[in-house]
Amino acid sequence: SLQLMSCQYANGAKPSPAAAPERLPFSRVTPEDVAFFRKILPGRTITDPDLLESNNVDWLKSVRGSSEVLLRPQTTEDVSQILKYCNSRNLAVNPQGGNTGLVGGSVPVYDEIILSTALMNNILTFDSISGILTCQAGCVLENLSLYLEERDYIMPLDLGAKGSCHIGGNVATNAGGLRLLRYGSLRGTVLGLEAVLADGQVLNCLAKLRKDNTGYDLKQLFIGSEGTLGVITAVSILCPRKPKSVNVVFLGCETFEQLLKTFQLCKGMLGEILSAYEFLDSECMRLLNTHLKLPNPISDCPFYVVIETSGSDPTHDGEKLHNFLDEAMTSSLVTDGTVATEDSKIKALWSMRERVTEALTHDGFTYKYDISLPVERIYQLVTDMREHLGDRAKSVVGYGHVGDGNLHLNVTSPTKDPALLAAIEPFVYEWTASCHGSISAEHGLGLKKRNYIYYSKPSQAVALMGNIKAMLDPKGILNPYKTLPDDLK
Amino acid sequence: SLQLMSCQYANGAKPSPAAAPERLPFSRVTPEDVAFFRKILPGRTITDPDLLESNNVDWLKSVRGSSEVLLRPQTTEDVSQILKYCNSRNLAVNPQGGNTGLVGGSVPVYDEIILSTALMNNILTFDSISGILTCQAGCVLENLSLYLEERDYIMPLDLGAKGSCHIGGNVATNAGGLRLLRYGSLRGTVLGLEAVLADGQVLNCLAKLRKDNTGYDLKQLFIGSEGTLGVITAVSILCPRKPKSVNVVFLGCETFEQLLKTFQLCKGMLGEILSAYEFLDSECMRLLNTHLKLPNPISDCPFYVVIETSGSDPTHDGEKLHNFLDEAMTSSLVTDGTVATEDSKIKALWSMRERVTEALTHDGFTYKYDISLPVERIYQLVTDMREHLGDRAKSVVGYGHVGDGNLHLNVTSPTKDPALLAAIEPFVYEWTASCHGSISAEHGLGLKKRNYIYYSKPSQAVALMGNIKAMLDPKGILNPYKTLPDDLK
Numbered sequence: 001s002l003q004l005m006s007c008q009y010a011n012g013a014k015p016s017p018a019a020a021p022e023r024l025p026f027s028r029v030t031p032e033d034v035a036f037f038r039k040i041l042p043g044r045t046i047t048d049p050d051l052l053e054s055n056n057v058d059w060l061k062s063v064r065g066s067s068e069v070l071l072r073p074q075t076t077e078d079v080s081q082i083l084k085y086c087n088s089r090n091l092a093v094n095p096q097g098g099n100t101g102l103v104g105g106s107v108p109v110y111d112e113i114i115l116s117t118a119l120m121n122n123i124l125t126f127d128s129i130s131g132i133l134t135c136q137a138g139c140v141l142e143n144l145s146l147y148l149e150e151r152d153y154i155m156p157l158d159l160g161a162k163g164s165c166h167i168g169g170n171v172a173t174n175a176g177g178l179r180l181l182r183y184g185s186l187r188g189t190v191l192g193l194e195a196v197l198a199d200g201q202v203l204n205c206l207a208k209l210r211k212d213n214t215g216y217d218l219k220q221l222f223i224g225s226e227g228t229l230g231v232i233t234a235v236s237i238l239c240p241r242k243p244k245s246v247n248v249v250f251l252g253c254e255t256f257e258q259l260l261k262t263f264q265l266c267k268g269m270l271g272e273i274l275s276a277y278e279f280l281d282s283e284c285m286r287l288l289n290t291h292l293k294l295p296n297p298i299s300d301c302p303f304y305v306v307i308e309t310s311g312s313d314p315t316h317d318g319e320k321l322h323n324f325l326d327e328a329m330t331s332s333l334v335t336d337g338t339v340a341t342e343d344s345k346i347k348a349l350w351s352m353r354e355r356v357t358e359a360l361t362h363d364g365f366t367y368k369y370d371i372s373l374p375v376e377r378i379y380q381l382v383t384d385m386r387e388h389l390g391d392r393a394k395s396v397v398g399y400g401h402v403g404d405g406n407l408h409l410n411v412t413s414p415t416k417d418p419a420l421l422a423a424i425e426p427f428v429y430e431w432t433a434s435c436h437g438s439i440s441a442e443h444g445l446g447l448k449k450r451n452y453i454y455y456s457k458p459s460q461a462v463a464l465m466g467n468i469k470a471m472l473d474p475k476g477i478l479n480p481y482k483t484l485p486d487d488l489k
Numbered sequence: 490s491l492q493l494m495s496c497q498y499a500n501g502a503k504p505s506p507a508a509a510p511e512r513l514p515f516s517r518v519t520p521e522d523v524a525f526f527r528k529i530l531p532g533r534t535i536t537d538p539d540l541l542e543s544n545n546v547d548w549l550k551s552v553r554g555s556s557e558v559l560l561r562p563q564t565t566e567d568v569s570q571i572l573k574y575c576n577s578r579n580l581a582v583n584p585q586g587g588n589t590g591l592v593g594g595s596v597p598v599y600d601e602i603i604l605s606t607a608l609m610n611n612i613l614t615f616d617s618i619s620g621i622l623t624c625q626a627g628c629v630l631e632n633l634s635l636y637l638e639e640r641d642y643i644m645p646l647d648l649g650a651k652g653s654c655h656i657g658g659n660v661a662t663n664a665g666g667l668r669l670l671r672y673g674s675l676r677g678t679v680l681g682l683e684a685v686l687a688d689g690q691v692l693n694c695l696a697k698l699r700k701d702n703t704g705y706d707l708k709q710l711f712i713g714s715e716g717t718l719g720v721i722t723a724v725s726i727l728c729p730r731k732p733k734s735v736n737v738v739f740l741g742c743e744t745f746e747q748l749l750k751t752f753q754l755c756k757g758m759l760g761e762i763l764s765a766y767e768f769l770d771s772e773c774m775r776l777l778n779t780h781l782k783l784p785n786p787i788s789d790c791p792f793y794v795v796i797e798t799s800g801s802d803p804t805h806d807g808e809k810l811h812n813f814l815d816e817a818m819t820s821s822l823v824t825d826g827t828v829a830t831e832d833s834k835i836k837a838l839w840s841m842r843e844r845v846t847e848a849l850t851h852d853g854f855t856y857k858y859d860i861s862l863p864v865e866r867i868y869q870l871v872t873d874m875r876e877h878l879g880d881r882a883k884s885v886v887g888y889g890h891v892g893d894g895n896l897h898l899n900v901t902s903p904t905k906d907p908a909l910l911a912a913i914e915p916f917v918y919e920w921t922a923s924c925h926g927s928i929s930a931e932h933g934l935g936l937k938k939r940n941y942i943y944y945s946k947p948s949q950a951v952a953l954m955g956n957i958k959a960m961l962d963p964k965g966i967l968n969p970y971k972t973l974p975d976d977l978k
Contacts (some may be wrong), residue, residue, distance in 0.1 A: 129753065150497065174702050187706065188677025204947050209861040210893045212927035213663050213713055214934060214945040214973060216954045217676065217965055218707035241756060259546055264618065267730060271801025272761040292573040312760025316805040331846055404699045405619065438701035445703060456703040458693050464707045471956055484703060 008273040024094040045069035065108030084200025095227035097169025100161035103271030105446025134236040137168025154184035174224030181403035182275040193219040195230035197474035227479040243310035251337040252301030269324040276308035280399035291362035372441035379406040509557035513612040515581040554597030573689025584716035586658025589650035594935025623725040626657025645672035661714030670892035671764040682708040684719035688964035716968040732799035739792030740826040745868040758813040765797035769888035780851035860899040861930035
């Protein structure tokens with residue numbers, strides 16, 4: 001609750017956004033260590049600084065580590081040997097998937113050894129009756145999607161980074177994405193998981209069953225723990241049937257209130273075929289036009305909505321969509337719109353939503369916030385932030401997953417600007433806490449947001465998280481400086 | 490894996506099904522303790538043995554405790570005070586909801602104090618835009634359903650015991666039920682939870698957000714932990730819209746293979762409107778006819794299927810169902826069937842599936858198994874068991890959730906029969922482990938199944954569960970003798 005949040009920071013000890021954590025007393029990598037790694041991972045122990053460069057920097061180029069060793073295991077046994085050794089030597093380890101994270105969780109902070117899942121990319125089994133897929137953690141999401149689509153199934157999650165992100169990283173960060181509204185979160189769709197613990201012990205919870213109530217559900221500990229409790233090496237996941245019919249519409253609304261009314265109408269009239277309800281504001285559209293030369297597919301509006309339907313009967317889906325659009329237009333909830341049923345136009349409309357992140361990178365240095373709020377409040381935060389910042393910000397834009405109450409609020413500036421940052425934070429977090437929202441809906445906490453956890457979680461909960469960390473990784477070698485706040489360490 | 494399972498029990502130390510656990514050295518309740526409870530719970534501290542009788546015995550009348558104190562808290566603060574006191578006094582506590590559990594988890598084993606959630610039955614909030622409900626743990630599932638239906642929503646779970654079971658108990662046992670196929674498990678639909686820990690500390694994770702990735706998801710520890718890690722006092726849950734159209738069909742199939750082919754056909758043709766695919770065998774039908782005088786709604790068949798559709802457009806749903814039935818009949822997958830669209834007939838058809846449990850109680854002493862398997866194997870276990878037991882059993886019946894790969898295997902006998910039990914177990918568990926199945930799909934482990942956990946979980950996983958228990962409840966006062974195997978204690 002807000003009271004707890006205020007309490008926690010009441011003594012003036014508010015975390016400084018710029019504060020880097022102090023390096024913890026882990027061992028430094030020695031030539032003997034490298035020799036050991038070369039023995040167990042011949043040709044897959046990388047020490048060339050040029051080759052390491054891209055693994056040391058995050059996708060946004062916002063944080064940079066200085067690791068001198070990159071390990072590329074192929075098997076669970078490789079990972080087990082690596083961690084057993086690192087734990088005994090007190091060497092810190094940064095588990096890394098596709099390195100597409102947005103909170104600095106996927107790169108080293110200091111000289112942590114990088115353990116990449118890139119070569120762990122085998123599909124293990126697929127059961128075409130149940131739709132249950134098992135695969136190694138390093139499989140790229142898009143490759144899994146292509147594999148499944150050939151077999152009349154789809155992945156239950158989809159996100160902009162699909163071409164690079166690894167399924168293990170998706171699970172480790174509890175990625176949300178574009179299909180959550182329809183297929184639910186990974187906490188429901190991940191059926192099993194194999195993880196290697198800090199001491200090298202392999203924990204096999206790789207069940208391929210839809211239901212299993214034999215004891216505590218240990219796999220949930222690893223989902224969303226950002227590599228701090230264990231290294232996920234394989235997952236099993238429940239995949240939905242590939243829809244026979246997909247439609248996408250792109251609509252414009254005059255106000256956010258109309259956009260919400262359109263959402264309610266759409267939940268009622270599209271019902272079970274609704275698979276996404278996403279939005280972007282006119283500022284996003286301006287950046288898409290300016291930086292990516294993507295033309296607006298409809299007339300200019302303050303708000304835009306992408307609605308996707310997925311169903312089993314093209315005629316029925318078309319009728320439902322037609323009836324909904326008819327009602328939305330007649331009641332003046334939407335002012336303009338366009339519909340796509342063929343693949344290329346569907347992709348084009350989706351890119352208006354998916355490429356906002358990319359457009360932002362061209363607009364300047366970007367301060368990114370991923371906020372969960374009661375759905376009726378989500379745009380108020382953008383409006384308030386815009387007013388609060390005035391002309392100190394270059395652009396203040398809002399987009400995201402309306403269906404999940406998840407706002408992506410982004411503020412750009414020509415260059416990194418500590419004064420601007422000080423105006424944004426803690427304003428954004430206090431605003432969110434006052435609505436009992438989450439300061440990280442789907443991106444996780446990583447390095448950048450770790451110290452803000454108390455805005456969304458009471459101190460007892462954070463203390464318990466610390467106990468869990470201490471139980472599973474007593475030396476703290478796994479992804480140090482991430483997820484948990486500094487005051488716990 | 491099977492190898493691990495075999496290993497675990499290889500030294501001849503197979504658990505004896507009949508073995509009761511030894512009483513652990515908890516304190517006995519003193520008159521001073523009762524006086525304390527009467528002070529904090531005036532009129533809600535029950536010691537009359539007659540009033541305690543029904544709380545000491547499970548619904549199946551298969552296990553009986555000897556508690557002398559029943560506490561009926563109304564608030565989270567009450568529960569906190571109770572546990573703080575019990576923990577300091579080393580008094581064991583049995584948290585109890587509707588007492589509808591099937592594995593002896595919901596009643597005391599010895600003289601544990603019963604902490605009933607029966608008076609914690611307030612709905613706290615309901616947001617009609619997001620469909621998020623928060624309520625106290627003691628709300629009866631059916632009451633929540635009625636509350637929501639008036640507001641155009643439904644609960645994401647439904648089960649036979651709905652008239653008695655408490656939502657807190659549902660969450661504590663991770664109940665599955667009849668709608669899981671459509672709306673997923675409680676691990677996805679429970680958004681937040683408040684629990685009181687063994688030492689009386691209140692853990693507030695009662696978020697009302699669809700997405701929240703700020704740290705480890707602590708609520709998952711309590712979902713499915715059967716009251717052994719904390720007492721759930723409130724939950725928030727994501728509720729689906731009430732469907733505008735519901736249809737139920739009751740079909741007959743000649744073979745289980747045809748029943749599975751019908752399932753595949755139905756997943757393709759009914760797609761997103763399929764909300765249940767349940768089965769019962771002809772032995773179940775015989776018991777329904779004999780003991781409950783429920784007539785077969787169609788002609789005699791070896792297998793029966795209940796299919797439910799829920800959708801937003803009655804015309805579309807009707808067309809999809811018609812096309813599916815047409816195809817299923819034409820291709821001779823089903824031999825007979827009947828369709829219901831009006832409420833009373835829907836209820837009548839559903840009762841053929843829901844009342845099998847009740848019919849079994851009239852057939853004699855029932856040995857119950859709740860098994861998860863790859864769906865194509867589920868009936869083989871019934872056939873093998875029937876053959877294995879020969880005429881030692883009165884009835885061997887199979888029914889359950891085909892869509893989830895979840896078989897309810899039940900064996901009856903005129904009276905309790907240790908020789909029969911010895912023939913069933915460990916046969917049923919070994920058979921399940923050989924298919925990498927779960928020996929408890931949705932019922933949990935409770936008292937009765939605790940020692941069989943190794944058939945479905947490797948020993949490292951069980952050891953880790955033990956560490957979690959020790960961390961959260963160091964004195965082990967919460968629901969002792971349940972969930973975790975005796976060899977951990």
